[in-house]
Amino acid sequence: xxxxxxxxxxxxxxxxxxxxxxxxxxxxxxxxxxxxxxxxxxxxxxxxxxxxxxxxxxxxxxxxxxxxxxxxxxxxxxxxxxxxxxxxxxxxxxxxxxxxxxxxxxxxxxxxxxxxxxxxxxxxxxxxxxxxxxxxxxxxxxxxxxxxxxxxxxxxxxxxxxxxxxxxxxxxxxxxxxxxxxxxxxxxxxxxxxxxxxxxx
Amino acid sequence: xxxxxxxxxxxxxxxxxxxxxxxxxxxxxxxxxxxxxxxxxxxxxxxxxxxxxxxxxxxxxxxxxxxxxxxxxxxxxxxxxxxxxxxxxxxxxxxxxxxxxxxxxxxxxxxxxxxxxxxxxxxxxxxxxxxxxxxxxxxxxxxxxxxxxxxxxxxxxxxxxxxxxxxxxxxxxxxxxxxxxxxxxxxxxxxxxxxxxxxxxxxxxxxxxx
Numbered sequence: 001x002x003x004x005x006x007x008x009x010x011x012x013x014x015x016x017x018x019x020x021x022x023x024x025x026x027x028x029x030x031x032x033x034x035x036x037x038x039x040x041x042x043x044x045x046x047x048x049x050x051x052x053x054x055x056x057x058x059x060x061x062x063x064x065x066x067x068x069x070x071x072x073x074x075x076x077x078x079x080x081x082x083x084x085x086x087x088x089x090x091x092x093x094x095x096x097x098x099x100x101x102x103x104x105x106x107x108x109x110x111x112x113x114x115x116x117x118x119x120x121x122x123x124x125x126x127x128x129x130x131x132x133x134x135x136x137x138x139x140x141x142x143x144x145x146x147x148x149x150x151x152x153x154x155x156x157x158x159x160x161x162x163x164x165x166x167x168x169x170x171x172x173x174x175x176x177x178x179x180x181x182x183x184x185x186x187x188x189x190x191x192x193x194x195x196x197x198x199x200x201x
Numbered sequence: 202x203x204x205x206x207x208x209x210x211x212x213x214x215x216x217x218x219x220x221x222x223x224x225x226x227x228x229x230x231x232x233x234x235x236x237x238x239x240x241x242x243x244x245x246x247x248x249x250x251x252x253x254x255x256x257x258x259x260x261x262x263x264x265x266x267x268x269x270x271x272x273x274x275x276x277x278x279x280x281x282x283x284x285x286x287x288x289x290x291x292x293x294x295x296x297x298x299x300x301x302x303x304x305x306x307x308x309x310x311x312x313x314x315x316x317x318x319x320x321x322x323x324x325x326x327x328x329x330x331x332x333x334x335x336x337x338x339x340x341x342x343x344x345x346x347x348x349x350x351x352x353x354x355x356x357x358x359x360x361x362x363x364x365x366x367x368x369x370x371x372x373x374x375x376x377x378x379x380x381x382x383x384x385x386x387x388x389x390x391x392x393x394x395x396x397x398x399x400x401x402x403x404x405x406x407x408x409x410x411x
Contacts, residue, residue: 013298013299014298014299014300014301015293015296015297015298015299015300016298017230017271017274018228018230019295019296019297019298020274020278020292020296020300021230021233021234021237021274022295022296023292023293023295023296023300024237024274024277024278024281024287024292025233025237026295027281027287027291027292027295028237028240028281028286028287031286031287033244035237035240038236038240038243038244039233039236039237039240042235042236042239042240043232043233043236046225046226046232046235046236047226047232090249090356092353092354092356093353093354095351095353095375110207110208110209110210110339110341111206111207111208111209111253111337111339112206112253112256113269121225122225122226122235123225124220124223124224124225125218125223125224125225125227125269126217126218126219126220126223128269129217129218129269130208130214130265131214131215131216131217131218132217133208133209134208134209134210134211134212134214135214135217136217137209137210137341137380137383137393138209138210138212138341138380138383138384138387138388138389139388139389140380140389140391140393141389141390141391142389143217146216146217146219147217147219148219156391156392157389157390157391157392158391158392158393158394159391159392159393159394160375160394161209161339161393161394161395161396162396163337163338163339163395163396163397164337164353164356164373164396164397164398165249165353165356165373165396166351166353166373166375166396193221198219
């Protein structure tokens with residue numbers, strides 16, 4: 001293990017990441033654990049079930065149904081379950097953050113990369129990067145402008161850092177021209193980035 | 202621990218590498234790594250706080266250059282070795298090279314001796330806690346004063362849960378800070394909120410401004 005302190009040698013000899021993944025999978029399988037089936041199941045969930053369309057349906061319902069919107073803002077977790085959506089056991093609370101013309105909410109996780117991933121989808125790469133995590137809490141308006149959201153000076157920015165197991169999602173404002181649309185059509189215009197809060201619709 | 206993972210407010214980073222419709226995964230191994238760690242958590246090999254802390258314990262040089270899924274994988278490998286599930290030698294043999302692991306864990310701690318209950322509207326101060334183990338208090342709120350705007354159900358206390366220390370579950374509070382109080386003359390104006398465990402908080406002494 002002496003070589004671990006010698007960076008040049010570590011860099012030369014470190015196993016490629018693909019092989020490190022294969023090694024742990026094989027080692028767990030060799031112990032009789034049902035890894036292959038679980039991985040297949042979880043891969044399917046990550047790519048097919050934990051998708052932004054879930055959150056888009058929630059937003060569309062909130063726009064179309066005032067009573068649902070009230071329930072969603074009061075208790076996000078129980079409201080999303082009404083739509084047949086689920087959250088992991090450790091996500092015990094979902095706080096839904098309502099935007100208005102003068103308020104823009106934006107979520108982040110400075111310590112790691114937590115999100116309500118079963119609802120708004122697994123986070124994009126930039127959300128997990130050092131740049132977003134370090135800067136969005138301190139330079140929110142600048143960062144949003146760099147990302148294409150140039151807010152008027154009188155719009156208040158509210159940043160929510162996911163430092164506990166409470167999860168957050170942004171409820172974007174409904175564009176005026178979509179009033180009266182059916183829910184499925186409304187859901188089509190809701191993006192993951194709007195539910196993170198780095199874009200407006 | 203005040204590690205490099207605690208990124209909030211750090212300066213010197215450039216523009217966010219933003220792309221509309223950016224993907225969560227870029228390679229098949231990332232999907233697999235994500236599934237393997239989730240499998241391990243579901244199987245009870247380790248909990249989420251142990252998982253997060255093993256990422257925080259990575260060598261800073263490795264942490265800063267690894268992708269998100271490589272950090273996740275390193276935590277999985279570290280915990281499987283530390284818990285005696287798979288020996289490192291076997292993993293390195295199967296991988297055909299060295300496997301960098303995180304550094305050993307320091308000790309954890311239980312709940313604060315005196316915990317106070319808070320309600321929305323209360324002014325609270327984040328305690329000046331400096332711990333060697335896991336903590337979910339970002340450094341930028343330490344010692345700062347804010348206002349409670351939300352209360353969440355009780356969760357396992359991370360400082361204990363990541364270290365196998367027995368402790369009571371605690372509520373967390375969404376606390377609203379002014380960016381001007383967090384970084385005087387050094388931030389864009391905003392309200393910044395963090396989810397803060399009960400043990401990290403105390404009632405602020407001063408009265409709210411009129």
